Amino acid sequence: MHAYVYKSQRRADTYVYLAARDDFERLPDALRTRLGPLQFVLDVALVPGRSLARENPDEVRANLLGRGFHLQFPPGAAVDPMSEDWGTDA
Template sequence: MQAYVYKSQRKQDTYVYLAARDAFDAIPDALKATLAPFAFVLEVALTPDRRLALADVDQVRANLAERGFHLQMPPPPVPPVRVPRRDDPR
């Protein structure tokens, strides 16, 4: 299965995978209004053994087959690590 990946120009680290190149009609209008414009990033073959950095390939493939698109949001922020001071009683 081929996927076409686009980066949102409005939301940092947000990507949309499409089942067909430039098939933006698959994206709901409200979501499109929030994320568009899009910049093409890459075309990728989504085989079952393919590994993706921030998404589960099986979920992406299922969403593309069912909806025609998959939305990849940025990961949640990591909370800062608290380093206790020597004079801190905790």
């Protein structure tokens, strides 16, 4: 199975995987509006054993088969600010 990956020009670090190249009709109108223009960035073969940097490939394949698209959101920014080294040894 192939996935065609597009980057949202409006929402940072947000990507859309499509089962068919340029098949934007699969995306609900409200989602297309929120994402804004999409720029093609990658054609990837989702073969068994393939890993992806931020997504579970099994989940991506299931979403592509079920609805024709998969959304990848930015990684969470839930980092404890107290875990950083602030340069004080007090």
